[in-house]
Amino acid sequence: MTAEPTLCAIVPPYVLDRLAEDGHEPAARSLALDAAHRAARLTAALPDRAAADRLERVISDAAHRERLPGRTVRREGEGAVPDQSVNHAYDGLGATWTLFSAVYGRHSIDDRGLRLDATVHYGQDYDNAFWDGRRMVFGDGDGEVFGDFTACIDVIGHELAHGVTQFTAGLEYRDQPGALNESVSDVFGSLVKQHALAQDAAEADWLIGAGLLAPGVQGAALRSMKEPGTAYDDPRLGKDPQPAHMRDYVRTGQDNGGVHINSGIPNHAFYLLATALGGRSWERAGQIWYDALTGRRLPADADFTAFARATVAAAKARYPEPEVADTVTASWAKVGISPT
DSSP: OOOOOOOEESSOHHHHHHHHHTTOHHHHHHHHHHHHHHHTTTSSOOOOBOOTTSOOEEEEEOTTOSOSSOEEEEETTOOOOSOHHHHHHHHHHHHHHHIIIIITOOOSTTSSOBOEEEEESOTTTOOOEEEOSSOEEEOOOOSSSBOOGGGOHHHHHHHHHHHHHHHTTOOOSSHHHHHHHHHHHHHHHHHHHHHHHTOOTTTOOOEESTTOBOTTOSBSOSEESSSTTOSBEETTTEEOOOOSSGGGOOOOSSHHHHTTTTTHHHHHHHHHHHHHHOSOTTTHHHHHHHHHHHSSOSOTTOOHHHHHHHHHHHHHHHOOOHHHHHHHHHHHHTTTOOOO
């Protein structure tokens, strides 16, 4: 299955809306650019495919203009360049490819060797990074609220994981399916970082975008899987609105029905599972999530309960020990979702 490409950006629109309402010009410009790319998301072709078992990356530089893809500045196999944004993007794409290839046997995000393309230095003080269905695009941030978006490996993993969802379950980008879409990206974004750092579940920080907020901003990251709702509390950004339990589910017409908000619930379920199973999160916990996403039985309009049931079924299918599936069921129950 291949879903219609959707512009999936790491910074939620409600964060940029709040900043723009307070007169923060970079946020207002970023919102306008996001809207323009969302409208134009179907106009470009997919990148080339490499050999199915080989990593292929192309990094381009937009030179602070708003035209894609920009000038090619580093290709696969070429050495590091003086521009660290280029190197960070190159390394982050590679780390994401490695997780999906080495751990799950996936050949690039489409499982057919899709070349990984990225553009850095997009726009002037652009406060976001996004996957548009074909390439990664990174802003430099404004330096006042957000820093360089290439600096967070989990942001890169998150955005490329939207591509995996696009080419597998194709989860619709609205309401609970959209929140699952965002959550799956947070899960694999965190796993990319944990895998690159060789961290187990107990060592991981379980933060998405740690280090992205500029000095002086009161917060640690964009989201916390360990404690949804605690990632930031800042006069400019407001307070992190993510719930950790279904009793606090947010019903809203904004943000495609709260896709970046309510993703905190399945995020927390994964955190509970990974820490309960222990060891390396990308192994049993990550494998169960990957199997549920790619098993071709998950409908595009799956809600939280449907996904929870898919993860329990995936655990039973892969692991003969009943306690694994029981732990999956218990993790979902702790966030108010019954897979049964």
